[in-house]
Amino acid sequence: MHRPLLAGLTTTVLTGASLLALAAPSQAADTTTIYVRQTAAACSDTGPGTLATPFCSINPAVARVEPGQTVDVSQGTYPERVTVGRSGTPEQPITIVASGTATINGPTAGVVVHGQHDIVLQNIRVAKTADGPALDLADASGLTVQGGSFLPADTATAPIVRLAAVSRTTLTQIVVKGAVPTSGISMDAATTGVVVSSATVGGTYKVAEPNVGIRIDGPGNTILNSTVGAFTGAGIAIGPAAADTVVANTQVQSGAGLGIHVRGAARTAITNNYVRDHCGDGIRVDGDATGVSVQNNIMTSNGITTRSYCDPADPPGVEIGLFDAAASSTVVDYNNTYHFSSPSDTAYSWNGTRMSLQAFRLASGQAAHDLDTSYATEAEDSANSAAPGFQATDRAGNARADNPNRPNTGAGPMPWADRGVTEYLGAPRAWVETKLDLGTRTVTADASLSLPGYRPISRYVFDFGDGTVVTSDKPVVSHAYATTGDYTVSVTVSGSDNRTGTAAQGISVLRRTGTIGLLALVNLRYTSATAGRVLTADKATLAGDGQFDLADAGNGRVAVLSRSVGRYLVNSGAILPNSPVVTDEQTFDLVTNADGTISLRWSGRAYVGVNGSAQLVATATAIGTREKFYRVNPADANRTLKAGANGQFVSAESAGAKPLVANRATAGVWERFDVLDLGNGKVALLAQANGKVVCADGTGTKPLIANRTSAGAWETFVLVRNADGTVSLKATINNHYVSAESAGAKPLIANRTAIGPWEKFTVGG
Structure with a gap:
């Protein structure tokens, strides 16, 4: 008990x-954050950038930001070309984040990072730019672009996202879309070590020029878990100097030209992708490319020129084509192809000759484990996990899983891995996290991290251990307990195939x-x-x-x-x-x-x-x-004191450098204090102006000032609650009450033996 x-x-x-x-x-502004609030009545581009007085525009905030600080941009339309002219450090990057629906908009709109390093851009949205890239990165390193979208005007001619001499950089969860005649994302020959992950890159068929979704001309870059489509040239084009490029777990779809085009690059890994619905070849390797690997991909309906976005005068393409000197050193294996019908006699090309899978095997000595099939189940447990560029997780981040009902026909350390971008999972894996609220004796059980099996999770059954069982189609459920005690919370998740998984967690209420x-x-x-x-x-x-x-x-x-x-x-x-x-x-x-x-x-x-x-x-x-x-006590933090002597707020003047005085009509940071509970009705005051404790200086003979790092005898007060709802403070060092001297005209001082109007204060929030 x-x-x-x-x-x-x-x-x-x-x-x-x-x-x-x-x-x-209420919470005070974070000093490590610079705020941009276009719609705020008090915004100023020459102000401090606090939440109370934020910047109106982004560039003035970016010009002031230091390593470790964040520029927080709230909702609004900002007609700017934002230039980041400062660098962070790996430990303290500079972060620019759109915390609301903020859009950088206009013909010159965009974000420029030239010659800087260790910058984080989060949820940045650029729209309708026509003059230059929407995101222009050059001579930069250590950049992270996470979330956000980059949408040019129809008249734009530059790449939407341009990288020139960029290294050690990640672009993740971004959306790049537009009808530019060049590229969605362009990486020049001096760009290396860039990872593009979980990105959506889309074009349109409005341009006659062969535009490209992602153009890679530098070595050692990676494309993962992304979606690329609707370009008239190639979805992904890999130039001759782009050695050691990896394209994995990516869906390349619906293009008027080629899907993935390796143009002479060495040691390119094209692994576990889904390439479909292109007018030209799905994957094409040509030029002087050496050591290219094309493995574990699923290819469907490429090379069909009868679609509305194709030119019927162009010759039809194939699923996989090898050309020129590249043909002799390219490894093609463990792919699934479906071309018009199955079996197909035109799914492959060997130096321009379209042929069937069997003929391609004879001509090239490759594709021993390729399958001519449209059945998704044929992708299960049949990939080569030793292929260059193979990922331990699929496009959605699921770990590879073995289907016990299928033979493992793949190769490598995980012969049960699946082909294509999706790993087929078995029974769902349940996961439950709990969050307690002791004030209401409520627990929130969250099963959001549960992983589906062969079917999506459709039902969650929560057992709260006190006889309460809740069935829901949502992964988060709350429950209030009638009594305190130790309980076990469990969740059973199931899909439409009735496969289940269970997880449990103990809690103490x-x-x-x-x-x-x-x-x-x-x-x-x-x-x-x-x-x-x-x-x-x-x-x-x-x-x-x-x-x-x-x-x-x-x-x-x-x-x-x-x-x-x-x-x-x-x-x-x-x-x-x-x-x-x-x-x-x-x-x-x-x-x-x-x-x-x-x-x-x-x-x-x-x-x-x-x-x-x-x-x-x-x-x-x-x-x-x-x-x-x-x-x-949380309710005693961030308080104000209004003097009864003059109705003015008490201020720790000059950021606490001067004595406390009741001379402010409004309350800012200098006018806010935290009440420290010292027990037995005794308190101390912590000034938010400088984070120091208020002192009855000179044993109470001098005015109160916030200049101490701890609460001793001079910093201790007795809190007196008056009948009219006001409070008074008696300094323990001299047993005198704190007074707003001379009707508040002079600083506060503990010099009165009785409580009058000058010794009363109203506490506010």
């Missing part, structure tokens, strides 16, 4: 109610005794939690990720639950918010120190402290500065 905590802790240390009985706090923030004494920074990562005392303000529920774990101990993660803290070499259950390893002794701070002793063995990297670890055998934390 759980034994209640000590009464003193329950009423003071563990209280979840605000000391000031006020509304919940404990009684919440309070909610606090933990402000580390050593650096006056709040502790924050992120799923799967070590707790870190690194935040200047108390936000949602810094709120922790204290729960009765029995025997006088507490369990600590991260409200944002929904998991209990556990010591796994460091303190992480990873555990859904509470055992001895997830319990802490809560110690109240003489100076009003608290400490946590993990499982009765070691005290939790802040190390040199600001991470929380449980290694100390005694309490020192690093093992002490101020407790802050």
